Amino acid sequence: MSHGEKRSNWVREGALSAFTGGLFGMTNTLVGHPLDTIKTKMIAQGEHMSKKVGYVETLKKVYGKEGAFVLYRGALSAGIGSIVFRSTGFSVFELFYTRWEKNEFMCQKIPGSAGLELRCAAAGWLSGSFRAIMECPFEYAKVKRQTG
Numbered sequence: 001m002s003h004g005e006k007r008s009n010w011v012r013e014g015a016l017s018a019f020t021g022g023l024f025g026m027t028n029t030l031v032g033h034p035l036d037t038i039k040t041k042m043i044a045q046g047e048h049m050s051k052k053v054g055y056v057e058t059l060k061k062v063y064g065k066e067g068a069f070v071l072y073r074g075a076l077s078a079g080i081g082s083i084v085f086r087s088t089g090f091s092v093f094e095l096f097y098t099r100w101e102k103n104e105f106m107c108q109k110i111p112g113s114a115g116l117e118l119r120c121a122a123a124g125w126l127s128g129s130f131r132a133i134m135e136c137p138f139e140y141a142k143v144k145r146q147t148g
Contacts, residue, residue, distance in 0.1 A: 014095035021090030025083035033078055034071035038062065085135050093127035 038059050053061075062070060097119055100106035106119035113121075 017094035018091035021087030029079035
């Protein structure tokens with residue numbers, strides 16, 4: 001929902017944002033996972049590390065040698081995580097932003113911010129913090145697993 005439009009119930013806004021955040025997470029995985037797979041192969045496998053081998057060359061080599069499905073290996077767990085983390089981030093922002101709509105203090109403009117309301121900054125901070133607290137353990141485990 002555009003932030004210039006009238007909001008309904010804060011719980012409804014959070015639920016709608018969770019849904020759209022989930023769509024964003026799914027799209028992010030469908031588009032981004034193959035790119036991340038090629039990047040990881042370039043970093044981890046010596047055959048992709050020469051100066052003459054670039055991103056496109058690595059993509060062609062992997063596609064020709066292993067097929068298209070290899071680009072999505074591991075995408076299910078990454079996709080589920082992406083959906084959960086992004087939908088949480090979106091919904092936490094909307095929950096607080098809409099909840100504070102009638103709060104005079106939170107609707108004050110922050111001086112020198114070109115009209116940014118305090119509720120927008122606070123909701124963004126809470127959203128990012130909540131997502132970081134949720135996502136950090138998973139990212140840490142992923143890195144530990146990859147580095148052995």
